[in-house]
Amino acid sequence: MRILHTSDWHIGRSFHGHATLDALRGVLEALVAQVAQLRVDVVVLAGDVFDSAAPAPACYALLTDTLAAISDAGARIIVTSGNHDSAARLGFQSALLREGITVLTDPGAVGTPVTVHDAYGPVHFYGIPYLEPAIVRHRWEGVELRSQAQTMNHALGLVRADLAARGGRSVAIAHCFAAGVEATPGVEREIRQGGLDVVPLPAFDGPDYVALGHIHGRQQLSERVRYAGAPLHYSFGEADKPRGSWLVELDAAGLTGVEWIALPVPRRLVTLRGTLAELLEDARFAADEDAWVCAQYTDPTPQIEPMRRLQRRFPFCATVVHTPVGAPAPDGLDYSGRVRAARDDAELFDAFLSHVRAGEGATDAERALIRDVVDARTVAEVRA
Known part of the structure; x- marks a missing residue:
C-alpha cells in the first residue's frame, strides 16, 4: 500500500497581509497530480486543514475541489482536525461525503479505525483529532487528562488496545508537539511547547507509521514517526524548509520505506540585508526581484518610507525591518x-x-x- 502523508494546509491563511489561496490551489493541484502519477492508495491529512475556526466560503470551495480531485485520482483520503480547525465545522458534513473521503473530528471515535484493504489484507488508520484536555477530559471518566501529553498517551493507548484485538498493519494520524521537534518561532502557535504539553516518543509505539501534523517543516523523529510540514511557506522563518509530503510504503509485514516527494514553491522567500541604498541599487540583489522579500536595512538611522521605495524594485517586499549597524551604543536614557x-x-x-x-x-x-x-x-x- 502507498500512503501520502500531508498536513497543515492552513487554507485561508495570509502571508504578511497577502492572500495565499491562489498559490495554495496551485500547490494542491500539483499534489493531486503526484497522487495519480505515484498511484497512491491513501492520502492522510494530519490536521490544520483550515487556518481559522470560521473560514471564508472560498476556503471551503478549495477544500471540496481538492478532496474530490484526490478521490478522482484513485486514492482514499482520511482527514483529521487540528488546533486551528473548528472540529464541528470541518466534520459537520462528514456523513454526506462521497465514498472514499473520510473526515475524523469526533474524539469519541478515537480507537475506532478506518480500515482499507490491499493485496496483503487490512490496514487500520486511526485518526486522532486535536484533543484539547479541558474539552475532552469529560469523555473518559476516571482518567487524569490535564495536559496534551496525558491526553495523547490515553488516546494512543486506546489505539494500541484496539490494534491488539484486531491485529494487522496500522497507521496513526495525530496533531501535536512531539518530543524532539524543532518548531519555527512564531509559526506553530496555540499548542504550548515545553513541559507536560510535549508528547514523549514512546507514546507513539504500536502503529507501523505515525503521520503527525502541526510543525510546518518536515521532520523525522524516527523511521516511523514523522512530520510532513505545510505545503506552502507561511513565514520567512520557514524559507529554508522544503515543501512536500512523505510517500509511505507498507508490505505484508509493515513499513518498508518512506520517500520525500517535493512540491513546487510558487514564490521563493528571501531575507536581504544591507543599507537601504544597497538594497535599492546593488546588482547582487537582482535575482531576488521576483521573490517574497524580508528587507533588513542597516542604516544607522531610520529612513523615509522604506517600504514604498523598496517595493519599486521588489514588488513582493512583504516586510521591512530596521537593523542598524554602527549606531551608538544605548546610553540607558529614555x-x-x-x-x-x-x-x-x-x-x-x-x-x-x-x-x-x-x-x-x-x-x-x-x-x-x-x-x-x-x-x-x-x-x-x-x-x-
Whole structure:
C-alpha cells in the first residue's frame, strides 16, 4: 500500500497581509497530480486543514475541489482536525461525503479505525483529532487528562488496545508537539511547547507509521514517526524548509520505506540585508526581484518610507525591518531622561534627534545650524 502523508494546509491563511489561496490551489493541484502519477492508495491529512475556526466560503470551495480531485485520482483520503480547525465545522458534513473521503473530528471515535484493504489484507488508520484536555477530559471518566501529553498517551493507548484485538498493519494520524521537534518561532502557535504539553516518543509505539501534523517543516523523529510540514511557506522563518509530503510504503509485514516527494514553491522567500541604498541599487540583489522579500536595512538611522521605495524594485517586499549597524551604543536614557539632562536649547534639539534616530544625535553640521538658530532666537529675545 502507498500512503501520502500531508498536513497543515492552513487554507485561508495570509502571508504578511497577502492572500495565499491562489498559490495554495496551485500547490494542491500539483499534489493531486503526484497522487495519480505515484498511484497512491491513501492520502492522510494530519490536521490544520483550515487556518481559522470560521473560514471564508472560498476556503471551503478549495477544500471540496481538492478532496474530490484526490478521490478522482484513485486514492482514499482520511482527514483529521487540528488546533486551528473548528472540529464541528470541518466534520459537520462528514456523513454526506462521497465514498472514499473520510473526515475524523469526533474524539469519541478515537480507537475506532478506518480500515482499507490491499493485496496483503487490512490496514487500520486511526485518526486522532486535536484533543484539547479541558474539552475532552469529560469523555473518559476516571482518567487524569490535564495536559496534551496525558491526553495523547490515553488516546494512543486506546489505539494500541484496539490494534491488539484486531491485529494487522496500522497507521496513526495525530496533531501535536512531539518530543524532539524543532518548531519555527512564531509559526506553530496555540499548542504550548515545553513541559507536560510535549508528547514523549514512546507514546507513539504500536502503529507501523505515525503521520503527525502541526510543525510546518518536515521532520523525522524516527523511521516511523514523522512530520510532513505545510505545503506552502507561511513565514520567512520557514524559507529554508522544503515543501512536500512523505510517500509511505507498507508490505505484508509493515513499513518498508518512506520517500520525500517535493512540491513546487510558487514564490521563493528571501531575507536581504544591507543599507537601504544597497538594497535599492546593488546588482547582487537582482535575482531576488521576483521573490517574497524580508528587507533588513542597516542604516544607522531610520529612513523615509522604506517600504514604498523598496517595493519599486521588489514588488513582493512583504516586510521591512530596521537593523542598524554602527549606531551608538544605548546610553540607558529614555526620551524624558535625555530632556531632563539637556543644559540648553541646543542640547534639547540633540536629545530629540537621539530619540528619533535610535541613539544618533545631531551631526556636526546640524549642531552648527541648531546653534545659529538658538543664538539668533536669543538675540531676538534680548532685543525685544
